[in-house]
Amino acid sequence: MVSASKQAAMGAHQPPLWRVILAGLIGNVMEWYDFALYGYFVGIFGDQFFPSSDPNASLIAAFGAFAAGFLVRPLGGVVLGRIGDRVGRRQALTLSVMAMALATVSMAILPTYQQVGLWAPIALVLLRILQGLSAGGEYTTSIVFLAEHAPANRRGLVTIWGLWGSVLGMLLGSAAGTLLSDSLSAAQMSSWGWRLPFALGLLVALTGFVLRRGLNSETPPAASARPVQALARHSGAVLRVLLLNVASSVAFYTAFVYVITYIQSEAGQSESVALALNTRVMGLLLIFYPIAAWISDRLGRKPLLIAGSLLLVLAGLPIFELLHSGNPTWISRGEILLMLAVALLAGAKNPANVELMPQAVRCTGLALAFNVAEGYFGGTTPLIASWLVSTSGNPLLPGYWVALAGAITxxxxxxFTPESCRLPLQRL
Known part of the structure; x- marks a missing residue:
């Protein structure tokens, strides 16, 4: 237990809550700005880095590179989580944002297949892997950091800003894509326009570095020198948190990555229309995230987890019927339904992720659980959905994948999940 004198000393050096929130969310802005840009320009990446006579083959290959970054996220999460548990949350968060900055700026100057041949897709996949490794510990360490600095009755509302930063990053990426597609010709976009927003990401990365370097470093609790054994002792908690994140991961990547391509290829909408629809729905998500978090602080985590996952089970197929309609109004309603499910789940799972994870492995265990769910279920969703449509010829089949994810959560x-809203959270 932490002594009263130590708690008083910690309180004396406690940064203001607004500074904690900014430091917690800024890395997520950087991470998802970059990942979103790749998702939005995946058609260009397919053409320029994986050229093929079959457009579907190029698209699937480009989504495969996107998925590669997610497949290594559990490894990156365990490494950065271990740093967070043994060295400190701030150190792990600073290292994460520096690695993301390096990968993002490199994307802006990456040569294409036409310029360097096979080295181009190899370099692209390696950069996706570096981004995946750095992103693996970013979200999880940031919400642990936020939860441990939050008032007991406001953990949901404080920790949601980590996810809010993620959506802000994706919104900035979507807005950049929309602005460029409206301002440049298709030839200009394909030639050099797509590189500009990756270069601008350096500004966000530098802001994150300055914010995090300015925080006081905490002294973490003594952690086991054998992380595998420590994780094994708490395997039940890790598995529970993993399964609770499956529905939100699949729904999020369906709504804000795959749907951009889907409504162009399957519903006949233009790129500018797809990006504009996505930007508006993402703006709504920024509003609904804090509302859902506020509700979870008052009603509890379980009611929102049940409501959000049940919505996906019941509406998975109808959502894709709306998305496939070809009518922008109905497409928007399908996206809004997905957004509501994402918001409900996030308002509950965000604080529950920390509350349900034992302190001894809080960063490491959460990083492993979340990144397996995010990487192997969420991050692969665009690839799985594209494959389902391509092999079956049925454009509604991804709806069953969304419903299955909802059923798991x-x-x-x-x-299998206790209510964690009122549980005391042992802090550093």
């Missing part, structure tokens, strides 16, 4: 929340 629904079962976990109903029968």
């Amino acid at each position: 629904l079962i976990t929340a109903l029968w």
Whole structure:
């Protein structure tokens, strides 16, 4: 236990809450700005880095490179999580944002297949892997950092800003894509326009570095020298948190990555229309995130987890019927339904991720659980959905994947998850 004198000393050096929130969210802005840009320009990446006579083959290859970054996220999460548990949260967060900055700026100057041949897709995949490794510990360490500095009755509302930063990053990426597609010709976009927003990402990275370097470093609790054994002792908690994150991960990447391509290729909409629809729905998500978090602080985590996952189970197929309609109004309604499910789940799972994870492995265990769910279920969703449509010829089939993800989290929340809203959270 932490002594009263030590708690008083910590309180004397406690940064203001607004500074904590900014430091917690800025890395997520950087991470998702970059990942979003790749998702929005995936068609260009397919043409320039994976050229093929079959456009579907190029698209699937480009989504495969996108998925590669997610497949290594659990490894990056464990490494950065271990640094967070043994060295300190601030050090892990600073290292993460520096690695992301390097990868993002490199994307802006990456040569294409036409220029350097096979080295181009190899370099692209390596950069996706570096981004995946750095992103693996970013979200999880940031919400642990936020939760441990939050008032007990406001953990949901404080920790949601980590995810809010993620959506802000994606919104900035979407806005940049929309602005460029409206301002440049298709030839200009393909030639050099797509590189500009990656270069501008350096400004966000530098801001994050300055904010995090300015925080006082905390002294973490003594952690086991054998992380594998420590994780094994708490395997039940890790598995529970993993399954609770499946539905939100799949829904998020369906709504804000895959749908951009889907409504162009399957619903006949232009790129500018797709990006504009996505930007508006993402703006709504920025509003609904804090509302859902505020509700979870008052009603509890389980009601929102159940409501969000049940919405996906019941509406997975109808959502894709709306998206496939070809009518921008109906497409927008399908995206809004996905957004509501994402918001409900996030308002509950964000604080529950920290509350349900034992302190001894809080960063490491959460990083492993979240990144397996995010990487192997969420990050692969665009690839899986594209494959389902390509092999079956049925454009509605991805709706069943969304419903299955909802069922996994629904079962976990109903029968295997205690209410964690009022549980005391042991802090550093």
